[in-house]
Structures are given as C-alpha cells and as structure tokens.
Amino acid sequence: MMASDEVRLARAYLCGVAEPPAPALAALVAVVGPLEAAARVRQGQVPERVAKETGARCARELAAEQLRAAEAVGARLLVPEDDDWPLAALLAFSRSGYPHLAAPLALWVRGTKPLAPLTERSVAVVGSRACTGYGSHVANSLGFGVAELGVTVFSGAAFGIDGAAHRGALSAGGPTVAVLACGVDIAYPAGHHRLLAQIVEEGLVVSEYPPGTTPARHRFLVRNRVIAGLSAGTVVVEAGWRSGSRRTASDALLLGRSVMAVPGPVTSALSVGSHRLLREPGVTAVTTAAEVVEEIGRIGIDLAEPSAPRERPTDNLHHTTARVYDVLDQRSNGDVRRLGVESGLPVELVRAALGELELAGLAERTPNGWRRAPASPKHAGKSVEGCGGA
Amino acid sequence: MMASDEVRLARAYLCGVAEPPAPALAALVAVVGPLEAAARVRQGQVPERVAKETGARCARELAAEQLRAAEAVGARLLVPEDDDWPLAALLAFSRSGYPHLAAPLALWVRGTKPLAPLTERSVAVVGSRACTGYGSHVANSLGFGVAELGVTVFSGAAFGIDGAAHRGALSAGGPTVAVLACGVDIAYPAGHHRLLAQIVEEGLVVSEYPPGTTPARHRFLVRNRVIAGLSAGTVVVEAGWRSGSRRTASDALLLGRSVMAVPGPVTSALSVGSHRLLREPGVTAVTTAAEVVEEIGRIGIDLAEPSAPRERPTDNLHHTTARVYDVLDQRSNGDVRRLGVESGLPVELVRAALGELELAGLAERTPNGWRRAPASPKHAGKSVEGCGGA
Numbered sequence: 001m002m003a004s005d006e007v008r009l010a011r012a013y014l015c016g017v018a019e020p021p022a023p024a025l026a027a028l029v030a031v032v033g034p035l036e037a038a039a040r041v042r043q044g045q046v047p048e049r050v051a052k053e054t055g056a057r058c059a060r061e062l063a064a065e066q067l068r069a070a071e072a073v074g075a076r077l078l079v080p081e082d083d084d085w086p087l088a089a090l091l092a093f094s095r096s097g098y099p100h101l102a103a104p105l106a107l108w109v110r111g112t113k114p115l116a117p118l119t120e121r122s123v124a125v126v127g128s129r130a131c132t133g134y135g136s137h138v139a140n141s142l143g144f145g146v147a148e149l150g151v152t153v154f155s156g157a158a159f160g161i162d163g164a165a166h167r168g169a170l171s172a173g174g175p176t177v178a179v180l181a182c183g184v185d186i187a188y189p190a191g192h193h194r195l196l197a198q199i200v201e202e203g204l205v206v207s208e209y210p211p212g213t214t215p216a217r218h219r220f221l222v223r224n225r226v227i228a229g230l231s232a233g234t235v236v237v238e239a240g241w242r243s244g245s246r247r248t249a250s251d252a253l254l255l256g257r258s259v260m261a262v263p264g265p266v267t268s269a270l271s272v273g274s275h276r277l278l279r280e281p282g283v284t285a286v287t288t289a290a291e292v293v294e295e296i297g298r299i300g301i302d303l304a305e306p307s308a309p310r311e312r313p314t315d316n317l318h319h320t321t322a323r324v325y326d327v328l329d330q331r332s333n334g335d336v337r338r339l340g341v342e343s344g345l346p347v348e349l350v351r352a353a354l355g356e357l358e359l360a361g362l363a364e365r366t367p368n369g370w371r372r373a374p375a376s377p378k379h380a381g382k383s384v385e386g387c388g389g390a
Numbered sequence: 391m392m393a394s395d396e397v398r399l400a401r402a403y404l405c406g407v408a409e410p411p412a413p414a415l416a417a418l419v420a421v422v423g424p425l426e427a428a429a430r431v432r433q434g435q436v437p438e439r440v441a442k443e444t445g446a447r448c449a450r451e452l453a454a455e456q457l458r459a460a461e462a463v464g465a466r467l468l469v470p471e472d473d474d475w476p477l478a479a480l481l482a483f484s485r486s487g488y489p490h491l492a493a494p495l496a497l498w499v500r501g502t503k504p505l506a507p508l509t510e511r512s513v514a515v516v517g518s519r520a521c522t523g524y525g526s527h528v529a530n531s532l533g534f535g536v537a538e539l540g541v542t543v544f545s546g547a548a549f550g551i552d553g554a555a556h557r558g559a560l561s562a563g564g565p566t567v568a569v570l571a572c573g574v575d576i577a578y579p580a581g582h583h584r585l586l587a588q589i590v591e592e593g594l595v596v597s598e599y600p601p602g603t604t605p606a607r608h609r610f611l612v613r614n615r616v617i618a619g620l621s622a623g624t625v626v627v628e629a630g631w632r633s634g635s636r637r638t639a640s641d642a643l644l645l646g647r648s649v650m651a652v653p654g655p656v657t658s659a660l661s662v663g664s665h666r667l668l669r670e671p672g673v674t675a676v677t678t679a680a681e682v683v684e685e686i687g688r689i690g691i692d693l694a695e696p697s698a699p700r701e702r703p704t705d706n707l708h709h710t711t712a713r714v715y716d717v718l719d720q721r722s723n724g725d726v727r728r729l730g731v732e733s734g735l736p737v738e739l740v741r742a743a744l745g746e747l748e749l750a751g752l753a754e755r756t757p758n759g760w761r762r763a764p765a766s767p768k769h770a771g772k773s774v775e776g777c778g779g780a
Contacts, residue, residue, distance in 0.1 A: 019735070134655055138657070216713075218712060262656055263656060266652055267527065272677075274653075285669050326606045326608050327606060345442075346441075346446055
C-alpha cells in the first residue's frame, strides 16, 4: 500500500517545518495523524512545546516544491503510511522514550530499491573521517564480508571509514545505504559524488532532511541516530577520543541494538574511541565479518565459525601421555624407569602412555628402549622452546 | 618467623618427589603437615592418589643437595611456614578446588628481596615469545608504566612479551619477578642470562622446580598458574590463537584475579589470542598502564584519569546555542529572523543564544546583523566539514 498524496504532502510539510529531532511534533503526529497535525501547526493551534519546534518555520510552504525537487533526482518521500516504511526498525525510536531519539517523521529516499527489506539484516559500519590505512582496510573488508553474507551496510557516506565500508559492500555486489545529514539531492561530501551515484544505483541514499538542506554540524549527530536506528547493530571501526561514531554507538545502545568495536593498535589515536567503547558494558569486540554477522544475526543461523586452530599431534593426548612424550628423546633411547623418574609418573602409567604414543606414531620402540618418532613436518619446531612463554 | 631447618628439608624433599601440580600430595601436606607427609611418602604409607604422584621419585633423596645448590647461587627455599610466604596470594589456590591449580608446596627464590610484599600490588604481563615490534613496545611501556606506579611486574622471562615487560619494569627502577619453568639456577632461555641476572639483582627469580630441573613443555603451562596466582591481575599483550598466555589468563580467572587484554590490529595473527579473550566475559580491554593499575588497584586510590579530551569553544554551550552558532556565518551577517529559520528555533531562543555566544566571544554584532567571531587558532578547521562522519 502507498500513502495518499495528501498524507505525503502533509508529511513533507511536517518534515520541513521542524529541525529534527522534534519529539513534541512527533508525539503530536502520532496522536492526531499527519493531516490534522499539519493543519494545527499551520494555524499555530499547538501546545507550547510543539510551537517551540515549529514556530520559526511554520509559514514555509515548501512541501510541493521539495517533492518535485526529489522527483527530479529520482528520489521520493517515504512515509510511515507506506508499506515500504521500515516500521520494525523504527519502532525502537518511539519505544526508547529519549527526546533526542525522536523518530523521523518521514524519510527522503533516493534510489529504486524498497528500504524496509534492506534494514532486516543490516549493520552500520561507522568511524573516523581521518582514518588510518588500517582503519580503511578493516572497514572495507568488513563491508565486503558482511555484504557477501547478505547483510546491508549502512553508513554516512563520509570520507574515511564510511566510504571504505560502502565501497567494500559495493565490491561484494551487495546493496548499501548512505544516510545523509543534508538533502538527498546534495552530493556531500563533494569528493564522494561518484560513490553516492553508485550507492543510488545499487542501494539507497536516505535523509530526513528535505531536498536542498545543507549539512550543518548538529545535523551529523542527529543523522547518526538514523544510521543507528535503521541497522540491527553498529560497528565502530576507528574513532578518536571525541567522535561522532561514539554518539552513533550510544544511540544504538539506547535503541537496544548491538554495539561492536574493532580493536586497533593502542598506540593509534584513531583507535582510542574504539577502545573506550570496548571498556563499556554491552560492547563486543569484533575482528571479522563473520563475528559481526553472528552478533546481529539470527541465533543458530549466523554463528561465526572460529578460525581453525593449527593441529598438533599431541593435541588429543591425555595429559599424562603428553608428559611422557615430553620426556622422550629423539636421539637417545629411554627405558621405562628413567622415563618414569623424569616425568614423575608411575611405571604403569608410563607403559600405558608409551603404548598410546606408539599407536599414534609418536613414539617408537628400539632394541635399547623408547624414543620419539622422527618429527613429521607438521610437528617441526614444536620442541620445548616452541611452547615457552607464548 | 622462619621455618625450622627440619621443615625446610621436608618441604624440599616433597617439592622434588612429585611433578607439580600435585593436588593429592598438597592435600596430604595440608592435613598432616610437611614432616609427617614426608615420612609417609618415604615409607609409601600414603593413599593411592598420593602414591601415583610420588611413587616414581620417592626414593630420590636430593633435598639437602638441592638446598646446597640453591645456596651456591644465592637462592633459598621459601616455605609456607616462613613469614615471607605470599600467603594472601596463594590462598586462592587451595580455595579454587581445581586439581590443576594445586598450590606450590614451596618456592625456590633467587634474590634478596622478600617475596610477599612484592605480590601485594602486582600484575602479570604475559604474551607471545614471537611477538611483533608493536607487542614488544606495548609490553615495555606497560612494564615501565605500572612499575612507576609502584606495581610489581610478574612474568616468565621468555623471549618476546615477557622479556619486554621485565625490561620495562627495570627501566623504571621497579622490582620485577620472573617465574621459571626450570630450576632458578638455570638461565633459561640462555639468551636472557643477563636479563635474569639483573632481575635477581633488582627483584626475584622464582620457581617451584628444584635447582637442576630442566624446562619441559608441560612445565610451562604448570608454571603459568604460579604467575597468575602470585599477581593481582594478568594482562595479555600479544598472543596467537593457541597460546600459553591464554592458559595463564584462564588460570587467573579461575583464581578470581582480574584478566585484561591489550587490543591490537585485527590484521595481526599475534593479536588473535588477545581478541579472543576480549570476546570472553570478565575480560577487560586495557590500553595504558593507568588502566591496568585501576583494574588491579584499590578502588578510589588507583583510578585511571581519562586522557584529557581536546576542548572546543562550543563544548559547554547549551545545544540550542550550539545550533545557532552552527548557522552563523563568518563572512556575511545574519538577522535574527533568518537565523531562526535556518536553525529551526524560535526568535526568542535565537536572541538568547546570540547573547550567550557574544559573551563567550563566539559571535559578534555588526551594523548589519550577527556573524561568527573570527576563529581563534584553537578553533581553526572545526567547520561543518570537520565534524562530519567522524
């Protein structure tokens, strides 16, 4: 189902009349509906808190013009009355009860894909604009990796981590969604106009700001709550001490989303923000795309397989058997009594262990006693020195 | 108080007669005392579980010889009957109830300092032998930093992280304790014989293995429990997927100690172990010596001060004031009404904000309206672009 033109026009007016987040206006709309709310705002017949949010702009009738401007660039206004509205994701806003997490009244969407399905399995990958090569590499790999696993990457299209994450997702052929702090008709940052065009092609560019809105400092933080809200989880890749990404992460926590941070060198100022997050309760360290998907994913379906550990021939031995193996020599031959003293084990146990080791091909019987079987290549370098402090 | 020669001799015998950990023997000693336990072991009058631990070596009467060998290198046998026994630290062993965490029956100690006081404010810094330059740098800095704060660094004297941590502590003039997997008379690894000599001079070299005992693979893991137990907390700096340091960390957790891990690049195989730990419950990410000391330290005394964030001129402004500041232009002049529309704020609030900004030296009144005050050097580059995605 699609919303009526009338409703869409009213929502467009409401979107433009208050600077988001507008908790009082959002509450009014929730109670009386967009048509009635728009009428009341126009007449100034609203409670004082709504008047404070809408008074400065209530005379601006730009809705029709903004809808035309959107259409001209292949964008549309998505409203809660549309089927494609990401209701499940955005319910968390109204439930949170935090004024700064008021739900968007509508979303300007550029691109042809429907938004709601893209939010179902989704993750925000965010971080510093002035990232390091390490951060850029990790963001790109994570973007690629989660996209390969069918998860949509949300980010803010900024330089640095954001751009690397979007590009990673695009390389994997996955859709990605950029949420802007300005109108969807504005390519911001300008250096990313080609990236944004590609995102429009393969995914979506989204904003709660009407076409023509220019970016302003406070809009980036306000926008960040939309990134956090549209995604099932947020990963911070690199962030300095003071970072908008930490705000995205804190919004995500308040919205009940998973929050993850990628560790980095403690010597890097660009990982300070990630490490601060890791020291907070409820934040998970992630190092691979699989771990990210496990965190946001459906339990039992998206379980990350631990990277396979290297096998050692002695891995599955009983610890007493391993102790006998330790004291076996490769060159000289040991009798059972000497092996017992050296390993501190009774002779019966030494005998049993030697039998087990022989079966495993780890020990061999010689005319003069027992010795370690010649090392297989797999086992080379795993001598006593090889298992010291590490 | 010092233990009697008789008790020390009995403990020396018991130390040599069973390969640690020897939970059954430790339990016997706890019940009947060292003199009676030694007599019963010699006569073979012990329960089967104790016999299994002691049978292979019970005829070896090396105690007097080992005590002389210790004395020859300036070492002594520290026993629980001595005042200097680190009782508070080692109580956790008997309380843990885990057989593999049986308490040491005595400790061979090389150096002149008393051990117990060194364990009171202490941290184990452990990690991979084959560490990276990053790991070595971090271990050295942490060793230096915690030693400066009066905390003893415990480690295993191995190549890599262990050595770097000991050296860091020594550079700060602090004592450090090396716990070996061989006799204290053996310089292992040989390449660390000068480092070990310096540790003996400034701190202590400790082992539960009698003089002359050579290192064997299983002894490293068994030794790790002593490192974990003598320290108030354990920090893993760098560790591969399979790492003895993870065992130290898991022993520390079982003993009720703090466990910390230092994050590193997720692209480094040597940080995989640290990151696995960080994904486990109860493990804290640490990035500085102050954070380590806070974790192990006395609450309210050793609280880490967060690194000072950079200040911004708008930091302490009310958010509506900051919104007006955002829309103020540095070149052109804005009237109050235009600023209201751009910021989405009522005119009264804009006026109040402008007054506040003027007082703070952030806005100035001109004949034609308001503009942003020329940026101070501190504020340069903090324009809208400077606060984007990051």
